[in-house]
Amino acid sequence: MGIIESLEKRRSYYSIKKELPVEIGEVIERIEKLTELVPDAFNMKSSRIVVALGDKQELLWNSIYDVFEGQVPREKIDSFKTGAGTILYFYDQEVVKGLQGQFPLYADNFPAWAMQSSAMLQISIWSGLRELGIGASLQHYNPVIDKKVRELFDLPESYLLIAQMPFGGIVKEPDLKEKEDISKRVRIENNN
Numbered sequence: 800m801g802i803i804e805s806l807e808k809r810r811s812y813y814s815i816k817k818e819l820p821v822e823i824g825e826v827i828e829r830i831e832k833l834t835e836l837v838p839d840a841f842n843m844k845s846s847r848i849v850v851a852l853g854d855k856q857e858l859l860w861n862s863i864y865d866v867f868e869g870q871v872p873r874e875k876i877d878s879f880k881t882g883a884g885t886i887l888y889f890y891d892q893e894v895v896k897g898l899q900g901q902f903p904l905y906a907d908n909f910p911a912w913a914m915q916s917s918a919m920l921q922i923s924i925w926s927g928l929r930e931l932g933i934g935a936s937l938q939h940y941n942p943v944i945d946k947k948v949r950e951l952f953d954l955p956e957s958y959l960l961i962a963q964m965p966f967g968g969i970v971k972e973p974d975l976k977e978k979e980d981i982s983k984r985v986r987i988e989n990n991n
Contacts, residue, residue: 826933
């Protein structure tokens with residue numbers, strides 16, 4: 800599968816289940832390999848991943864529901880909990896601060912560069928999961944859940960939570976995407 804096809808098949812899957820079309824070991828290998836391959840500025844390697852599986856998957860989504868004290872519908876939380884797992888995306892602020900100290904002329908840019916690297920990692924893993932026949936979606940319950948997530952997984956304060964990606968076997972395909980007029984977003988300039 801080429802990159803265009805991978806990105807076309809990558810969609811937000813909300814109907815997911817625990818059963819996967821591949822072994823979980825293959826999923827973990829894919830996540831690790833993509834984390835290794837995704838580039839970042841100054842080779843800072845600030846991205847961090849936690850993969851919640853099994854009881855931790857259940858505990859994570861039950862805890863998210865509890866933190867929001869019922870403000871997020873139970874059905875929505877349960878739709879994520881029914882997946883095989885959740886990938887939690889972070890960047891380590893200590894790594895960023897270290898590079899800010901080493902390269903003061905670029906200090907203001909390092910947090911943005913860390914976010915850019917995280918975004919590249921998210922789309923790479925999302926597309927990589929889809930190549931394995933796995934559906935996922937990207938959720939943003941942070942910063943409300945940050946403290947609870949650090950407690951659940953015994954993570955350092957320096958880990959800044961960026962996004963949550965529940966994944967699982969595909970129960971139902973999402974509706975077709977409407978085609979857009981790409982000329983509204985891409986402009987071509989040519990001096991000839």
